[in-house]
Amino acid sequence: MSYPKVALIGxxxxxxxxxxxxxxxxxxxxxxxxxxxxxxxxxxRRIGLCDEIxxxxxxxVRGADLVVLAVPVGAMGRVAQAIGPxxxxxxxxxxxxxxxxxxxxxxxxxxxxxxNFVPAHPMAGxxxxxxxxxxxxxxxxxxxxxVPDGASDEATExxxxxxxxxxxxxxxxxxxxxxxxxxxxxxxxxLIAYTMVGVADDLSRVSDQEVIKFSAAGFRDxxxxxxxxxxxxxxxxxxxxxxxxxxxxxxxxxxxxxQRCIRTGDGDTLHDYFTRTRGIRRGIVEAGQDTDAPxxxxxxxxx
Amino acid sequence: MSYPKVALIGxxxxxxxxxxxxxxxxxxxxxxxxxxxxxxxxxxRRIGLCDEIxxxxxxxVRGADLVVLAVPVGAMGRVAQAIGPxxxxxxxxxxxxxxxxxxxxxxxxxxxxxxNFVPAHPMAGxxxxxxxxxxxxxxxxxxxxxVPDGASDEATExxxxxxxxxxxxxxxxxxxxxxxxxxxxxxxxxLIAYTMVGVADDLSRVSDQEVIKFSAAGFRDxxxxxxxxxxxxxxxxxxxxxxxxxxxxxxxxxxxxxQRCIRTGDGDTLHDYFTRTRGIRRGIVEAGQDTDAPxxxxxxxxx
Numbered sequence: 001m002s003y004p005k006v007a008l009i010g011x012x013x014x015x016x017x018x019x020x021x022x023x024x025x026x027x028x029x030x031x032x033x034x035x036x037x038x039x040x041x042x043x044x045r046r047i048g049l050c051d052e053i054x055x056x057x058x059x060x061v062r063g064a065d066l067v068v069l070a071v072p073v074g075a076m077g078r079v080a081q082a083i084g085p086x087x088x089x090x091x092x093x094x095x096x097x098x099x100x101x102x103x104x105x106x107x108x109x110x111x112x113x114x115x116n117f118v119p120a121h122p123m124a125g126x127x128x129x130x131x132x133x134x135x136x137x138x139x140x141x142x143x144x145x146x147v148p149d150g151a152s153d154e155a156t157e158x159x160x161x162x163x164x165x166x167x168x169x170x171x172x173x174x175x176x177x178x179x180x181x182x183x184x185x186x187x188x189x190x191l192i193a194y195t196m197v198g199v200a201d202d203l204s205r206v207s208d209q210e211v212i213k214f215s216a217a218g219f220r221d222x223x224x225x226x227x228x229x230x231x232x233x234x235x236x237x238x239x240x241x242x243x244x245x246x247x248x249x250x251x252x253x254x255x256x257x258x259q260r261c262i263r264t265g266d267g268d269t270l271h272d273y274f275t276r277t278r279g280i281r282r283g284i285v286e287a288g289q290d291t292d293a294p295x296x297x298x299x300x301x302x303x
Numbered sequence: 304m305s306y307p308k309v310a311l312i313g314x315x316x317x318x319x320x321x322x323x324x325x326x327x328x329x330x331x332x333x334x335x336x337x338x339x340x341x342x343x344x345x346x347x348r349r350i351g352l353c354d355e356i357x358x359x360x361x362x363x364v365r366g367a368d369l370v371v372l373a374v375p376v377g378a379m380g381r382v383a384q385a386i387g388p389x390x391x392x393x394x395x396x397x398x399x400x401x402x403x404x405x406x407x408x409x410x411x412x413x414x415x416x417x418x419n420f421v422p423a424h425p426m427a428g429x430x431x432x433x434x435x436x437x438x439x440x441x442x443x444x445x446x447x448x449x450v451p452d453g454a455s456d457e458a459t460e461x462x463x464x465x466x467x468x469x470x471x472x473x474x475x476x477x478x479x480x481x482x483x484x485x486x487x488x489x490x491x492x493x494l495i496a497y498t499m500v501g502v503a504d505d506l507s508r509v510s511d512q513e514v515i516k517f518s519a520a521g522f523r524d525x526x527x528x529x530x531x532x533x534x535x536x537x538x539x540x541x542x543x544x545x546x547x548x549x550x551x552x553x554x555x556x557x558x559x560x561x562q563r564c565i566r567t568g569d570g571d572t573l574h575d576y577f578t579r580t581r582g583i584r585r586g587i588v589e590a591g592q593d594t595d596a597p598x599x600x601x602x603x604x605x606x
Contacts, residue, residue: 218492
């Protein structure tokens with residue numbers, strides 16, 4: 001049921017974690033890898049990533065039963081154009097992009113008839129990037145959203161089984177809904193964290209040194225988020241513009257309402273608001289998507 | 304050099320952690336505790352918090368060499384008014400509030416001559432609150448900012464030694480600067496996290512269930528921050544209004560600039576911005592205020 005030959009295009013955190021997770025799962029697929037940068041390919045060879053690292057995307061995909069596009073969202077179309085003519089008839093192709101409408105629009109035109117395109121989005125990551133950042137456990141108990149968008153049930157189920165073998169839970173979602181959910185739970189939080197860290201950096205009176213020295217919970221968490229890969233995130237915002245701008249509008253509207261409470265001294269409204277948000281946290285812990293252990297920013301544990 | 308008798312007023316996360324840290328440090332101080340709520344006092348007695356739990360703040364502070372005000376910032380003035388007449392001549396009194404100008408303004412008028420008021424702010428916390436949330440390691444390698452504001456060197460040094468024995472590093476800071484640094488590294492990040500979680504909660508199309516189910520890094524970190532104690536945080540914003548509103552203004556100005564980049568498709572500016580913020584993260588890790596281990600929201604570790 002797995003894929004005898006897999007091609008990983010792009011060898012960053014996600015693709016390298018996929019490789020190690022495939023090995024951990026005992027899959028005997030032959031895995032070919034390609035990255036645009038010579039440096040990345042050299043590193044991949046040095047650390048034993050993939051069975052074979054090749055120097056062109058075209059070579060990587062020839063004969064592959066599954067092709068994984070694991071490049072920044074903005075590069076998906078270019079890669080699809082290059083590899084389209086080399087794809088094996090009947091093969092499956094998927095991606096790991098954080099936005100789906102734009103990726104589908106950019107990739108689909110370059111795919112030949114008879115190829116199964118099953119877009120996907122593993123919702124997992126760390127603030128580290130590159131081929132050495134990957135590890136086999138990255139997807140364990142995380143969600144991989146599958147956006148069939150017309151793919152056959154057979155091809156979809158096969159990709160779902162593959163992601164489940166890598167440790168993920170899978171769920172199908174339609175394109176627009178995917179892009180909106182992700183704007184809320186991922187894209188806007190990242191933009192906000194980047195902004196707050198940028199503001200701190202700008203404050204000359206509060207020197208960098210002090211912001212770093214006294215960084216407290218809150219800001220420290222933001223800096224971790226704001227250390228995420230710049231290219232990946234630029235592409236997310238360039239390619240999920242509508243949902244991002246809509247959620248941003250709601251966010252600033254709400255922030256202004258709280259700002260007004262601060263200015264006018266309306267503590268009751270603030271208290272009610274802060275009480276409501278506690279419940280969501282409880283839900284996330286109960287859903288097994290985070291632990292309830294106190295996190296005070298240094299991996300410490302209560303006793 | 305330590306204090307023979309210590310009174311803890313308010314028995315939440317900070318005070319209970321102070322007690323366990325004092326015990327860990329082998330201090331033989333006699334510790335008396337008081338909390339306004341009968342429930343909290345009962346819990347404290349049940350879990351063995353403090354040597355003695357008493358039913359009024361006045362009884363708690365009688366004869367104490369150090370009185371610690373560990374109540375929400377908005378309650379400091381009321382407590383000071385109650386205990387002022389009962390303070391032992393020459394004793395030290397401190398607080399653990401996250402804002403300093405407002406606390407000093409509210410507390411100082413109620414203190415008799417000859418008492419040493421040394422405001423302080425241990426920059427440590429978790430998203431949990433209450434007497435059972437405390438643990439001895441909370442302050443280890445964290446900063447405790449000391450704001451002498453006219454206190455004698457002797458009283459200041461004694462409090463610094465006490466906090467160092469509890470595991471913290473100490474640094475002196477003036478009042479206004481303290482309130483501004485904390486607005487940047489703590490208060491505004493909390494307000495933003497509360498807002499984002501509130502926005503997610505409001506979106507009926509993206510049902511709660513989905514926001515929780517698919518919560519990704521970013522949002523998940525925000526929910527942890529936004530689960531912090533509502534009363535404490537209401538009081539912070541009510542009492543650090545000027546610095547909060549100023550930093551909020553800078554934040555929204557900068558957020559609008561990035562929003563404009565998204566709308567106009569200016570990916571270069573976004574990329575530059577996202578690259579700059581990575582450096583701050585590096586500084587925090589190098590300063591030992593966080594670890595570089597990948598955090599993907601479930602306390603997991605690489606390998």
